Amino acid sequence: MMRRCVLGTLIFIWLLQPTLVFATQTHGGQEGLFVHQFAHLFFIFSMGLLIYWLRKRHLVSSEGWRYIQYAALFFIVWNLDAIFSHWLLEQSGFVAVENLGDMQMRITTPQGLDWLAGVYYLSKLDHLLSVPAMLFLLIGLRRLYNSSFPMKEFQEPAP
Numbered sequence: 001m002m003r004r005c006v007l008g009t010l011i012f013i014w015l016l017q018p019t020l021v022f023a024t025q026t027h028g029g030q031e032g033l034f035v036h037q038f039a040h041l042f043f044i045f046s047m048g049l050l051i052y053w054l055r056k057r058h059l060v061s062s063e064g065w066r067y068i069q070y071a072a073l074f075f076i077v078w079n080l081d082a083i084f085s086h087w088l089l090e091q092s093g094f095v096a097v098e099n100l101g102d103m104q105m106r107i108t109t110p111q112g113l114d115w116l117a118g119v120y121y122l123s124k125l126d127h128l129l130s131v132p133a134m135l136f137l138l139i140g141l142r143r144l145y146n147s148s149f150p151m152k153e154f155q156e157p158a159p
Contacts, residue, residue, distance in 0.1 A: 025067045033090055040086075047072040047079075064147060069139030074133030078126055085123035088116070095120045 050072045056072055059065040086096050098106040107117040 064143030
């Protein structure tokens, strides 16, 4: 028992050690980017199909399904944003990003297109779309679960 406790503590401490990680994913060559972009398009199609069937079957009258519809809508917008930011950086040639150090980067654009740096920066704030999508999905699933298994009210035992 003591060995397990010591081993568990050591593993926990090891997991807390900071290491160098990268938050963005690079794509191996053009084929990797095309497959990734196609996956975004497929996700958009899937979420659009989900919204279509939810509305066609009138499921959005239920609160849980309505929240799931909102999640699908946010996922569509998030994917459109991701496609645009990938295209802007990796395919258009209009934007170049240079890492200057910790928490510093330089976004360069062609002369006359300086505003594109701000557009690219805003497009990389995609968590402002994906996090609400996941929250709506969580709320919708929780509402569906609670409507399927309503809580029994506490009843006093009869004397």
